[in-house]
Amino acid sequence: MDHPYLQRRYLLSFESRRLPHIFTDVLIVGGGVAGLRAAIEAANAGAQVIVTTKARLAESNSYYAQGGLAAVLDAADDIERHVADTLAAGAGTSDEAVVRHVIAGAPACVRELADWGVRFDREGGDLSLGREGGHTANRIIHANGDATGKALVEAMIERARAAANVKIFEECFVVDLLTDPPAGGGAVCVGAITFHPRYGLQIIRARRTILAAGGAGVLWRETTNPSIATADGIAMAFRAGAAVADVEMMQFHPTVLYVAGATRSLISEAVRGEGGILVDRHGKRIMDGVHAMGDLAPRDVVSRAILERMVETGSTHVFLDVRHLGAEAFAKRFPQIDRRCREFGIDPGRDAIPVHPAAHYMIGGAKVDMNGQTSVAGLLACGEAACTGLHGANRLASNSLTEALVFGRRCGQAAAAAGDDDRLAAAKIDWTNPRSERTQLDLADIRNSLRSILWRNVGIARRGERLAETLEIIQFWGRYVLDKEFFDPAGWEIQNMLTSAYLLTEAALRRTETRGVHYRSDFPDTDPVWARHQVMRRTEYQLVVE
Numbered sequence: 001m002d003h004p005y006l007q008r009r010y011l012l013s014f015e016s017r018r019l020p021h022i023f024t025d026v027l028i029v030g031g032g033v034a035g036l037r038a039a040i041e042a043a044n045a046g047a048q049v050i051v052t053t054k055a056r057l058a059e060s061n062s063y064y065a066q067g068g069l070a071a072v073l074d075a076a077d078d079i080e081r082h083v084a085d086t087l088a089a090g091a092g093t094s095d096e097a098v099v100r101h102v103i104a105g106a107p108a109c110v111r112e113l114a115d116w117g118v119r120f121d122r123e124g125g126d127l128s129l130g131r132e133g134g135h136t137a138n139r140i141i142h143a144n145g146d147a148t149g150k151a152l153v154e155a156m157i158e159r160a161r162a163a164a165n166v167k168i169f170e171e172c173f174v175v176d177l178l179t180d181p182p183a184g185g186g187a188v189c190v191g192a193i194t195f196h197p198r199y200g201l202q203i204i205r206a207r208r209t210i211l212a213a214g215g216a217g218v219l220w221r222e223t224t225n226p227s228i229a230t231a232d233g234i235a236m237a238f239r240a241g242a243a244v245a246d247v248e249m250m251q252f253h254p255t256v257l258y259v260a261g262a263t264r265s266l267i268s269e270a271v272r273g274e275g276g277i278l279v280d281r282h283g284k285r286i287m288d289g290v291h292a293m294g295d296l297a298p299r300d301v302v303s304r305a306i307l308e309r310m311v312e313t314g315s316t317h318v319f320l321d322v323r324h325l326g327a328e329a330f331a332k333r334f335p336q337i338d339r340r341c342r343e344f345g346i347d348p349g350r351d352a353i354p355v356h357p358a359a360h361y362m363i364g365g366a367k368v369d370m371n372g373q374t375s376v377a378g379l380l381a382c383g384e385a386a387c388t389g390l391h392g393a394n395r396l397a398s399n400s401l402t403e404a405l406v407f408g409r410r411c412g413q414a415a416a417a418a419g420d421d422d423r424l425a426a427a428k429i430d431w432t433n434p435r436s437e438r439t440q441l442d443l444a445d446i447r448n449s450l451r452s453i454l455w456r457n458v459g460i461a462r463r464g465e466r467l468a469e470t471l472e473i474i475q476f477w478g479r480y481v482l483d484k485e486f487f488d489p490a491g492w493e494i495q496n497m498l499t500s501a502y503l504l505t506e507a508a509l510r511r512t513e514t515r516g517v518h519y520r521s522d523f524p525d526t527d528p529v530w531a532r533h534q535v536m537r538r539t540e541y542q543l544v545v546e
């Protein structure tokens, strides 16, 4: 069967006995908040831990997180309210047990981070609690204004580095998860094949592997995500036979600084929480009459309203007006955003900020249970690479860092508790891909074209014919790219991007309704029949969708 995305179990041919081996108890793919939290926990429990990151440690979605993390820490707020807000945003497909688990665990995560040295912002001695879209109470905890992610990551790196039993391998690209046998129902994850520019290909054998490889924003032309977010986690989990869920659910952030030709920078939702107002080029308010929560409506509602107004007014962007907040107050609360605006000659005290939506948060990922266990034995997942069921069809702002911490901890515990099974015994694993007879396409061209087509056809507003067309094009590219073997991360990344694009476009085409972040202009209503997750996995040569 000539299906480009189902043919190859591994991106590379290899003979395990010819590759150098490293042995560890727990291998963690990814050094963002989820991976680092898991590493700290597993190390505390006495496990030997290796964390790999494909770029420098600071290059992660976590590092760039701005608004903060959601937790109930105010006497005027309560857990039930946070649960209700999360379920409301999730549009009928959040898993309530997971929602309760994460939200109840959030305050302890904040206290723990404070103990590790994170200095959360305070007002008059009390924690300063911000508000973001979809929250009915002030519960967003932040550090250094809008540099929350950096503060968290730096404190966690320090903590992880201080543990003698944690090794961090930076710029060590995980090409594929290793399973024994390579495919089939009984496959067990026994580590990964990695590539490091200095050491080449290696095998890291682990009793347990935790996938914490982050998001997928780079698949879309407009994104808030840094360049590492190429959906490697979804693609490698899928190749390893793990079930992935909800991959059609990509959340678009309504407000990214729009300066033609410049890289996109997020303008945190917290700016609207502090009173920022969305207006069109004529100064007319965009959210008036659209939603009861106005400018703080859930992100999908705001993104769609912006897109519609851009079309109506023939503009490439709209504006976020913060002039009434005062230049000084704005710079104090949002120092990074203020600096970024000024770099482009925009003075937030004088000028409305040009913004438009962009791909932001991948809700779907490797499907896991309450312990972070995937459908493949030996493989756990957490953070943006996982699908826990917390977010349902739409993520409530600032719930993702909270989820990464709660599930990172849980995965670390579960992985370390696995004990001394015999998974490190070096069973020989070999894999041979057939040689490609097809011509070589230009990878940079495919990458750009893929990002453009997903932005246009699998973006904020989707339609059946366009999704079907896109799927056809992705299949075509796949035939020329997935049949090759590459020997550097640029090639593996585009193979992963195409694989994930195939899965999410297929899922978006199948979901013939509108729900949460998934808006179908040809099916604008929510259909109760679809109040469920779409779970996809591969058998040897078949895509199974449940």
Ligand SMILES: Cc1cc2nc3c(=O)[nH]c(=O)nc-3n(C[C@H](O)[C@H](O)[C@H](O)COP(=O)(O)OP(=O)(O)OC[C@H]3O[C@@H](n4cnc5c(N)ncnc54)[C@H](O)[C@@H]3O)c2cc1C
Pocket (backbone or CB within 6 Å): 029, 030, 031, 032, 033, 034, 035, 052, 053, 054, 055, 057, 059, 060, 061, 062, 063, 064, 065, 066, 067, 068, 069, 070, 148, 149, 172, 173, 174, 175, 212, 213, 214, 215, 224, 225, 226, 228, 232, 233, 266, 360, 361, 382, 383, 384, 385, 397, 398, 399, 400, 401, 402, 404
């Ligand atoms: C600009 C921005 C602002 C945000 N603001 C907020 C916010 O205020 N509040 C909130 O809750 N959420 C926010 N989010 C979302 C949140 O930051 C992420 O969902 C969360 O940090 C994900 O953490 P993670 O550990 O799962 O992944 P990441 O932090 O993205 O880490 C992924 C890691 O995986 C590694 N990796 C990936 N592929 C491979 C591979 N093939 N081999 C080896 N390593 C690999 C990367 O190198 C990296 O270390 C924001 C996101 C962005 C982009």
